[in-house]
Amino acid sequence: MLRLITIVCLMLAVPVLGILGSWFGLDEQAWGVLRHQFATVLPEYAASSLILSFSVAIGVALLGGATAAAISLFDFPGRGWFEWALLLPMAMPAYVAAYAYTDALQYSGALQTWLRAVTGAQGALWSDVRSLPGAVLLFVLCLYPYVYLLTRTALQERGVTLMETARILGAGTWRRVREVALPLARPALAAGVALALMETLADYGVGAYFGLNTLTTGIYKAWLVMNDRMAAAQLASFLLIAVAALLWVERRAQARLRFASSRSGAQHAAEARPLRLYGWSAAGAVLLCGLPVLLGFALPVLALLKLMYLEANYGEFGLPLARFVQWAWTSLQLAGISALLAVALALVLAYAARIAAGGRLLGAATRIVSLGYAVPGAVIAVGILLPLGWLQEHAPNLGLTAIVTGTSTGLIYAYLVRFSGVALHSVEAGYARISPTVDETARLLGASRRRLFMSLHAPLLARSALAAALLVFVDVMKELPATLVLRPFNSDTLAVVAYQLARDERLGEAALPSLAIVLVGLVPVLMLSRAMRQR
Numbered sequence: 261m262l263r264l265i266t267i268v269c270l271m272l273a274v275p276v277l278g279i280l281g282s283w284f285g286l287d288e289q290a291w292g293v294l295r296h297q298f299a300t301v302l303p304e305y306a307a308s309s310l311i312l313s314f315s316v317a318i319g320v321a322l323l324g325g326a327t328a329a330a331i332s333l334f335d336f337p338g339r340g341w342f343e344w345a346l347l348l349p350m351a352m353p354a355y356v357a358a359y360a361y362t363d364a365l366q367y368s369g370a371l372q373t374w375l376r377a378v379t380g381a382q383g384a385l386w387s388d389v390r391s392l393p394g395a396v397l398l399f400v401l402c403l404y405p406y407v408y409l410l411t412r413t414a415l416q417e418r419g420v421t422l423m424e425t426a427r428i429l430g431a432g433t434w435r436r437v438r439e440v441a442l443p444l445a446r447p448a449l450a451a452g453v454a455l456a457l458m459e460t461l462a463d464y465g466v467g468a469y470f471g472l473n474t475l476t477t478g479i480y481k482a483w484l485v486m487n488d489r490m491a492a493a494q495l496a497s498f499l500l501i502a503v504a505a506l507l508w509v510e511r512r513a514q515a516r517l518r519f520a521s522s523r524s525g526a527q528h529a530a531e532a533r534p535l536r537l538y539g540w541s542a543a544g545a546v547l548l549c550g551l552p553v554l555l556g557f558a559l560p561v562l563a564l565l566k567l568m569y570l571e572a573n574y575g576e577f578g579l580p581l582a583r584f585v586q587w588a589w590t591s592l593q594l595a596g597i598s599a600l601l602a603v604a605l606a607l608v609l610a611y612a613a614r615i616a617a618g619g620r621l622l623g624a625a626t627r628i629v630s631l632g633y634a635v636p637g638a639v640i641a642v643g644i645l646l647p648l649g650w651l652q653e654h655a656p657n658l659g660l661t662a663i664v665t666g667t668s669t670g671l672i673y674a675y676l677v678r679f680s681g682v683a684l685h686s687v688e689a690g691y692a693r694i695s696p697t698v699d700e701t702a703r704l705l706g707a708s709r710r711r712l713f714m715s716l717h718a719p720l721l722a723r724s725a726l727a728a729a730l731l732v733f734v735d736v737m738k739e740l741p742a743t744l745v746l747r748p749f750n751s752d753t754l755a756v757v758a759y760q761l762a763r764d765e766r767l768g769e770a771a772l773p774s775l776a777i778v779l780v781g782l783v784p785v786l787m788l789s790r791a792m793r794q795r
Contacts, residue, residue: 312474355740362389401556451510465755489649611717668748678742743755
């Protein structure tokens with residue numbers, strides 16, 4: 261049984277192994293492609309990705325850290341509402357925000373038209389939002405909650421009590437923030453920034469829609485435009501190395517974050533009170549916390565609602581409701597099947613790891629599954645198609661190509677590679693709350709392993725499994741890069757059609773599927789905010 265589970269986990273590592281294995285089969289032609297990329301497109305791809313990542317890192321660190329410090333360390337009007345509202349931009353995919361802001365801020369948009377009429381100005385009042393600075397702003401507004409969430413948790417556990425101690429010792433407010441809060445939040449900041457950068461590097465929708473030349477868009481150009489799978493594999497391997505480095509930074513920061521926190525700190529934090537702000541300080545805190553919610557969630561949603569209203573009432577064909585039902589049904593099917601399979605795999609794997617504690621092979625397999633979420637969808641798509649092409653060339657009678665690319669099998673496999681780690685983390689967190697002595701007692705009473713899981717573990721893990729299924733479901737609904745390449749004919753998802761319609765400048769029609777994606781994404785965000793308030 262354990263060997264079978266290990267084999268399944270190794271199968272989930274095939275895309276990454278396919279990318280890395282492509283370097284062992286390089287011939288003179290492949291080396292020529294690599295040299296050509298180094299001389300032409302690779303420096304531009306690397307420079308754009310580096311500038312984008314560096315700018316986003318600074319932005320999310322400043323915005324996420326500042327809002328977390330304001331909520332955790334200070335008290336001001338509306339703090340209770342901002343505490344959970346600052347999580348709302350997590351439900352807004354960056355590519356959906358890109359569609360909304362493009363329509364709202366473009367030359368022919370309502371805002372510029374009104375400003376020109378009021379001021380009498382001529383021409384464009386600002387540069388096109390579809391640019392590298394525009395992409396940086398969108399990523400910062402949509403991804404800062406990663407930093408906010410981790411930093412707020414770290415500061416709430418010990419920050420308030422230590423700030424109060426420093427105040428008693430005579431330290432001023434800014435000295436307390438600089439010498440107590442910032443060092444305490446540094447591991448959380450690093451972990452949150454690493455997660456935000458992994459999402460940035462994995463993104464394809466914003467880069468392609470804005471016309472940016474990044475590593476991710478370069479992979480798709482090499483594969484779909486140039487029809488050069490070796491060039492795509494080489495670019496995917498560079499992206500994989502960058503993501504692996506970020507994952508190492510995130511794991512190291514998370515380890516330091518766990519070391520810095522303590523159970524007693526969490527207990528004392530409930531007794532300590534944040535510093536009350538008045539006057540201009542309170543107004544500044546309200547502005548600091550209100551702008552990200554307004555710009556990162558409220559305005560994009562309002563812009564999409566306006567587009568949908570105009571399309572429904574004044575569009576030539578109206579809203580594509582019949583096709584929307586088909587797109588939604590396809591998305592729901594893929595998300596539901598992927599969520600069920602990912603949770604089933606996570607439950608089996610977590611239970612096997614629990615009863616065979618210390619097994620090296622199973623431990624390695626578990627780590628392989630956990631790393632899947634860090635692998636960008638573009639890398640997974642190329643990593644699946646490369647071995648598939650090799651098999652088709654050497655064993656055409658197997659018919660694997662028709663199964664993987666002609667049905668939803670390849671797409672669901674890609675989703676499992678990408679999101680099984682999300683389900684595994686949630687189930688492992690549930691198991692961490694079940695004491696091993698419970699298992700020992702049940703075994704002493706004669707319970708078999710099957711009965712132990714079905715009668716004892718399964719009821720206790722029900723909420724963790726439901727949360728895992730919900731997270732995977734939402735992630736699959738929003739996933740774009742792998743779906744674009746691996747989807748079978750006539751099975752478009754909401755994310756794919758929203759991107760295609762926006763690319764064709766049919767933003768009114770793209771508003772409906774975009775809003776549906778945001779609405780689904782709100783469910784786990786609201787559950788997370790509720791859990792944080794209960795804690």
